[in-house]
Amino acid sequence: MIIEIDKEYEKTVRQIREWIIQNDCRPDVLYGDLFTVIAVEGDATRLDKEYIENYPGVVRVWRISSPYKTISRKVIGDKHQKVERKRMTVRIPGPDGKDRVFRDGNPIFIAGPCAVESYDQTASVADALSGLAEKYGIRHRMMLRGGVYKPRTRPWDFRGLGEEGLDILDKVRDTTGLPYVTEVMAVDQVCGLSQRADMLQIGTRNFQNFNLLEAAGQTGKPILYKRGMAAPLEEWLSAAEYIALQGNKNIILCERGVKSTTHGDYNRSHIDFDVIHAVRNRTILPIVIDPSHSAGFSELVPFQFAAACVYQANGTMVEVITDKIERKNIQCDARQAVRIHVYEKMIQAFLDLEKIKMEFRE
Ligand code: PEP
Ligand code: MN
Numbered sequence: 001m002i003i004e005i006d007k008e009y010e011k012t013v014r015q016i017r018e019w020i021i022q023n024d025c026r027p028d029v030l031y032g033d034l035f036t037v038i039a040v041e042g043d044a045t046r047l048d049k050e051y052i053e054n055y056p057g058v059v060r061v062w063r064i065s066s067p068y069k070t071i072s073r074k075v076i077g078d079k080h081q082k083v084e085r086k087r088m089t090v091r092i093p094g095p096d097g098k099d100r101v102f103r104d105g106n107p108i109f110i111a112g113p114c115a116v117e118s119y120d121q122t123a124s125v126a127d128a129l130s131g132l133a134e135k136y137g138i139r140h141r142m143m144l145r146g147g148v149y150k151p152r153t154r155p156w157d158f159r160g161l162g163e164e165g166l167d168i169l170d171k172v173r174d175t176t177g178l179p180y181v182t183e184v185m186a187v188d189q190v191c192g193l194s195q196r197a198d199m200l201q202i203g204t205r206n207f208q209n210f211n212l213l214e215a216a217g218q219t220g221k222p223i224l225y226k227r228g229m230a231a232p233l234e235e236w237l238s239a240a241e242y243i244a245l246q247g248n249k250n251i252i253l254c255e256r257g258v259k260s261t262t263h264g265d266y267n268r269s270h271i272d273f274d275v276i277h278a279v280r281n282r283t284i285l286p287i288v289i290d291p292s293h294s295a296g297f298s299e300l301v302p303f304q305f306a307a308a309c310v311y312q313a314n315g316t317m318v319e320v321i322t323d324k325i326e327r328k329n330i331q332c333d334a335r336q337a338v339r340i341h342v343y344e345k346m347i348q349a350f351l352d353l354e355k356i357k358m359e360f361r362e
Contacts, residue, residue, distance in 0.1 A: 001044035001063050002075055002083055005036045009057025013038065016055060023047055026247060030085065035059060037083050041070045042245065068237040070244035071251070071283045088284045090222050090250045092198050096177030098140040102252050102286040107308075107354070108315035109138060110181060110224075110288070111343060112145040114333035115158065116165035122146055123172050124322045128340045130176040136347055143198070144172065144180040145317055150332055151185055151205045158331035166196055173198075181224050181317075187215045194219035204229045204256055204293075210242050217246030224317070226254045226290070229269060233278055240285070253279055253287040254317060257294025268296020268336070271304055276311045286314035292336045293319075301338050302346045309353045316350075318343065 005012055013029065013036050020027040025042035040047065049061050062081050066072045075083045090102040100108050111129055116122045126144050133139040148165030150158065161168070169180050179198035184190055185206065193200060199222040206212050207228030216223050223243055227236045236253070243251050255276065257269030271294035279287045289311075291304030301318060308316050321330065321337040330337065338346070 001040040001047055001049070001061065002081070003038040003040070003052055003061050004059045005038070005055075006057040006059055007032070007034055007036055009036075009055075012055045012057040016052060016058075019052075020047070028085070030083070039064075039075055039083065039085065041247075067234060068241050068283070070241055071237065071249065071285055073280075073282055073284050085284050087280075088249055088251075088286065090252055090286060092143065092179050092222055094140075094143075094177060094179045094198075095173055096139065098177075100141060100143050100179060102288075102314050104286075104312075104314065106141065107313060107350070108141050108143060108288070109133075109347065109350075110143045110145050110315060110317040111320045112180070113321060113330075114147060114292075114319045114337065115150050115160055115331060116146040116148050116168050116182075117158075117161070117331055119168050119171070121321075121325060122168050123175065124324070125320055125340070126172045126176045126178060128322055129320065129343075130178055132340075132344055132347060133178070136351060138347070138351075139177070141315075142178060144169070144176070144178040145182070145201075145319075146180060147183045147201075147332070149183055149185045149189060151183070151203055152332075163192075166193070170196060184212070184216060187211050190215045190219060194221045197221070199224055199252075201254075202226060207231055207236065208239055210239070213239060213242035214246055217243035217248040220248050220250070222250040222252065223248070224252050224254050224288070226256050227258065227275070229257070230259045233275060233282075237279075237283060240283075249284070251285050252314070253283075253285050254290050255287060255294075256290040264296070266297075267294070267300060269294050271295070273307055273311045276308075276313050288315035288317055289313045290317040292317070292333070292338075296336050298336055298338045298342070301336065302342060302349070305346050306349050306353060309350045310358065312358070318346070 028039040030037045092100040133142040150160040181199040183201040201224040260270035289308035
């Protein structure tokens with residue numbers, strides 16, 4: 001529901017805000033030049049439209065018909081009325097005192113091993129990343145990744161170190177100052193992980209695990225939410241509402257490739273870059289690209305990474321290993337990890353590409 005109020009009637013805005021909260025919904029107040037608009041989030045079906053219309057200063061009230069109301073950018077009413085919301089800024093405080101801010105024009109570099117496999121492996125990657133962050137002046141844009149609960153296609157494969165892996169991530173965060181994201185796979189992991197991780201990842205296989213989405217949403221933590229590997233955009237965004245409806249719009253969408261005509265012979269899945277524009281036009285959420293899981297082969301990753309910059313994604317998430325680690329010793333996604341010296345070249349290319357103004361609007 002959208003309520004448009006004459007800008008002069010501040011008391012009405014306050015009263016309606018209160019009333020919405022009393023009815024277990026949330027008011028998102030947008031201040032315009034002539035009108036103040038309140039977008040109601042939550043189950044607005046129980047709110048009486050005529051009751052609100054009687055407040056002094058209320059110009060119009062309409063119900064909205066978007067299937068993803070809470071995160072949509074343009075809110076369209078039943079009589080085709082439109083309101084445009086501002087894009088979300090998602091902020092991840094770093095232990096080094098620097099916030100990683102997901103917003104337009106400030107792409108974030110998330111990198112690290114697929115899985116936390118040992119202290120030495122994780123610490124060596126994180127140290128190298130921290131070194132790059134300093135060298136290129138991008139510390140405020142760099143984060144660490146590493147899974148401790150791993151979704152694996154085959155149950156006998158390495159499934160992560162669990163708690164022991166978290167201890168490693170905590171330690172490495174302390175020594176490098178880089179905040180970390182890690183995947184949560186089940187509702188009973190949410191509480192423990194949310195007390196320690198800086199951002200929770202919900203992976204492609206859990207994209208419609210609605211209980212998990214709600215539980216993760218309730219923590220208020222930023223959520224890196226991946227697209228289901230065969231998910232149409234509308235299903236993905238509708239499922240993101242499960243998080244947002246918990247009062248948590250700190251959601252970063254992540255495109256990681258979808259199943260298509262190719263699978264395995266020359267890439268792992270098919271990356272849908274165009275979805276970046278669709279997400280930005282339709283929602284208030286930032287979107288990042290994970291070229292590692294889409295490419296599946298380390299030699300393709302840099303090209304997809306560069307394309308993510310050209311497409312003006314809000315960031316990238318890349319699986320990175322150090323030069324010393326032997327691929328045959330990696331237990332998870334060995335083939336797609338890029339070596340740190342290649343990642344450095346990728347960052348250089350990304351920073352160069354960033355300088356080019358790509359404005360193709362008519
Ligand atoms: C991952 O990022 O480690 C992962 C398992 O990714 P996805 O859910 O995209 O397969
Ligand atoms: Mn992986």
